[in-house]
Amino acid sequence: MRGPSLTVGIEEEYQIIDPVTRDLTPGFDALVTSDDATAADVKAELHQCQVEIGTRPCANIAELRQELVKLRGLVIKAAGQHGLTIASAGTHPFSNWMNQEMTPKERYLGVKAELQDLAHRLLIFGTHVHVGIEDPEFRIDCLNAARYILPHILCLSTSSPFWFGRNTGLHSYRSIVFKNFPRTGVPRIMNGWSDYADLVDTLTRTRSIPDGSKIWWDVRPHHVYPTLEFRVCDVNTRVDEAVCIAAIIQAVVAKMWKLRRDNMTFRVYASDLIEENKWRAVRYGLGGKLIDFGKKEELPASVLIRELIEWFLDDVLDELGTRKEVEYAFRIMEEGSSAQRQLATYARTGDLRAVVDQLIRETAEGVCEPTLGPPLENYASPIPVVHQHASLTPPSNPAVRGQSVP
Numbered sequence: 267m268r269g270p271s272l273t274v275g276i277e278e279e280y281q282i283i284d285p286v287t288r289d290l291t292p293g294f295d296a297l298v299t300s301d302d303a304t305a306a307d308v309k310a311e312l313h314q315c316q317v318e319i320g321t322r323p324c325a326n327i328a329e330l331r332q333e334l335v336k337l338r339g340l341v342i343k344a345a346g347q348h349g350l351t352i353a354s355a356g357t358h359p360f361s362n363w364m365n366q367e368m369t370p371k372e373r374y375l376g377v378k379a380e381l382q383d384l385a386h387r388l389l390i391f392g393t394h395v396h397v398g399i400e401d402p403e404f405r406i407d408c409l410n411a412a413r414y415i416l417p418h419i420l421c422l423s424t425s426s427p428f429w430f431g432r433n434t435g436l437h438s439y440r441s442i443v444f445k446n447f448p449r450t451g452v453p454r455i456m457n458g459w460s461d462y463a464d465l466v467d468t469l470t471r472t473r474s475i476p477d478g479s480k481i482w483w484d485v486r487p488h489h490v491y492p493t494l495e496f497r498v499c500d501v502n503t504r505v506d507e508a509v510c511i512a513a514i515i516q517a518v519v520a521k522m523w524k525l526r527r528d529n530m531t532f533r534v535y536a537s538d539l540i541e542e543n544k545w546r547a548v549r550y551g552l553g554g555k556l557i558d559f560g561k562k563e564e565l566p567a568s569v570l571i572r573e574l575i576e577w578f579l580d581d582v583l584d585e586l587g588t589r590k591e592v593e594y595a596f597r598i599m600e601e602g603s604s605a606q607r608q609l610a611t612y613a614r615t616g617d618l619r620a621v622v623d624q625l626i627r628e629t630a631e632g633v634c635e636p637t638l639g640p641p642l643e644n645y646a647s648p649i650p651v652v653h654q655h656a657s658l659t660p661p662s663n664p665a666v667r668g669q670s671v672p
Contacts (some may be wrong), residue, residue: 269523272586273323273398274330274516275493276508278501279391280341280629281353282315285639288622288649290315290361290389293350294369300344306337308344312374312388314367317341317352323398323493327513327588334505339634351637353625355604356391356426356440356500359618360649363389363430384447390440391501393423395512396493397519402459405487405494408522410455411532415518416484416498417543417556418574419511421567422595423499424551425604431618431652437551437605440500441544444482449475452537452544453483462487484544494519498544503604503628506594513591514575520582535559552603568599604628617648 282293292314297303309318319337324330342352366389368378378385399405424437436442444450456462466489469475478489484498496515502508525532543556547567555564575592583589602610604625611624619642630636642648 267527268401269527270400270404270519271398272516272520273325273396273493274327274512275321275323275396276330276334276512277318277320277394277396278334278338278354278508279311279316279318279393280501281355281358281391281625282317282345283351283353283622283626285349285351285626285637288619288639290358290366291350292367293345293348296348297341297344297350300347302340302344302347306340306344308341310369310371310374312369312377312385314369315361315389316369316391323396323491327509327516327586327591330512331505331509331591334508335633338505338629342630342634342637346637351626351639352629353622354391354425354501354503354629355608355625356424356438357429357443358389359428359608359612359621360431361389363387381447388443388447390426390443392440392444392497393499393501393508393511395496395499395515396488396491397496397516398492399494399519400492402487402492404523404526405492406456406459406462407526408494408519409453409485409487410534411522412485412494412496412515412518413452413537413540414532414535414559415514415574416452416496416540417547418567418571419496419514420498420500420544420547421552421554421556421571422514422598422603423502423507423511424547424606425500425503425608427605427609428612428618428621428651431649433609433612433651436549437553437603438500438548441498441548447482449480450482451484452540453485454537455534500604503607503625505632507598507604509591510594510598513586513588514579514595517579517582517586517588517592520586521579524582533560551605552599553606571595571599612651615642615648616650617642618651619645619649 284291294314311318321333345352426438426440429439466478485496488495546554556567556570557564608621611621626636
C-alpha cells in the first residue's frame, strides 16, 4: 500500500499598505511591474489592494520555509520600490471595504456579478495549505477525519479582531465575513470520492458553479491538483506561524495515513459539532475553550492543542523532521496569537495605526527589513476604534493576552 507524497505548499494573501496613512491602497498594478514581483509570480486577488503568493509543491517543511521566506521577501521589496508596504493579517484594522477598488479581471468581475456586494465586502486575507494526497479515496477519508482539527488550527492563526475601525469582539472576524459566501464552512461527511464527484457534477450541470474551485469549504479536495487544501486559517502574520500551521497540517495527514495503513481509523464527528468548536475559535481564539467531543466536556483551547501535538501527532513528527516547527505552536500559545497581540497593542497605544505598524514589522520578521512610514508621533491624533467594548480589553497580564470564556 503506497502512502501519500505529503508534499506541502502554501498560498498567502497580503495587504498592500500606504506606509504614510497605514490604510489599504490599490497598489497591485504598480507592484506587479517590479522584477521582484515577477520573480515571486505574484497573483491578483479580488481587490486591487491585495496580492497573493503561492509556493511550489515542496518535499518537506524545511524546503517550504525557504520558499515562503523568499517569496515574502520579494513581495515586500517589490512593494517598497513603489513606496508601498505589505502586512499579513486576516483583516485590516480600519480600512473601509466600500472605498476599495475591485480587480477588473474576468474571474473577479464574474464573482462580483454573481455575489454582488458580498464580493465587494470580501476584504479578507487567508492562508491556504495544500498537502499532496494522490489517492482520491484517501483524500476524502482524510477530509472527513481532519475536519476535527480545523478549529484548533484556526485558534493558532487568528489575526482579524478588527473590522472597519471596530473592535469586533471576535478573534477571527474574517471567518464571519467569508461565511456570507455560499458553499463555505465545515463540509459534511462525504461517503467516498464518488459522493464528492457527484456533488460537483450536479452543481456544474445545473450551472451553479463552473467547477470545483467555487466550492469554498474550510477543507476541500483541490479541483485540479491531487491535494487536500486547508482553507480555514486567517493569513498568518509571522512566517514562523505560517510554517508551524503547515507543519501541523502535514503531520495530521501523515497520522491519518498511518492509522489507515495499520487498519485503524479516527472517529468522524458531525459538522454541527465541529462548527460549534469553530465558532468558539472565531469568538475567543486561544483565550477560550473548545469541546472535547470524546469526553463531552469543554477544555481550554491551549490544553487541547497541546494534546493534539503531544499525544496524537508525536509519533510522526520525528519521521517528518518537523518537531521544532510543530512545537512552535507552544510559543504562539505563550506569546499570543496575532489577534491577541493586535488587541494588546491597541490597548497600550489607543491607535489603530500602531496596530498596522506592528503587523508590518511582524510580516517582515525573519524575512527582510520592513518598510515603515513616518513615526506616529508626527501625527496630530491617533485613530481610535469606532466603539470600544470595555469587556473586550485584553487582560494586562502579557502571558494571557485573550478573553476567557465567561
